[in-house]
Amino acid sequence: xxxxxxxxxxxxxxxxxxxxxxxxxxxxxxxxxxxxxxxxxxxxxxxxxxxxxxxxxxxxxxxxxxxxxxxxxxxxx
Numbered sequence: 001x002x003x004x005x006x007x008x009x010x011x012x013x014x015x016x017x018x019x020x021x022x023x024x025x026x027x028x029x030x031x032x033x034x035x036x037x038x039x040x041x042x043x044x045x046x047x048x049x050x051x052x053x054x055x056x057x058x059x060x061x062x063x064x065x066x067x068x069x070x071x072x073x074x075x076x077x
Contacts, residue, residue: 019025040048057063070077 016028
């Protein structure tokens with residue numbers, strides 16, 4: 001699979017090196033920039049608060065063992 005990925009990369013590089021369409025190049029640059037976006041800036045305030053609450057709980061030792069969680073949710077696992 002790694003070889004297939006390498007071949008795809010090489011094919012893209014070769015294609016890009018011959019590309020003269022500025023519109024496509026601009027679109028590719030925008031795609032590249034969007035890939036750099038920090039996911040934290042993309043989530044809602046509610047999601048951020050939930051994550052921060054989880055971190056606070058973990059830091060204070062307020063945790064539920066994985067075995068108990070598995071029992072609660074095993075019908076979905």
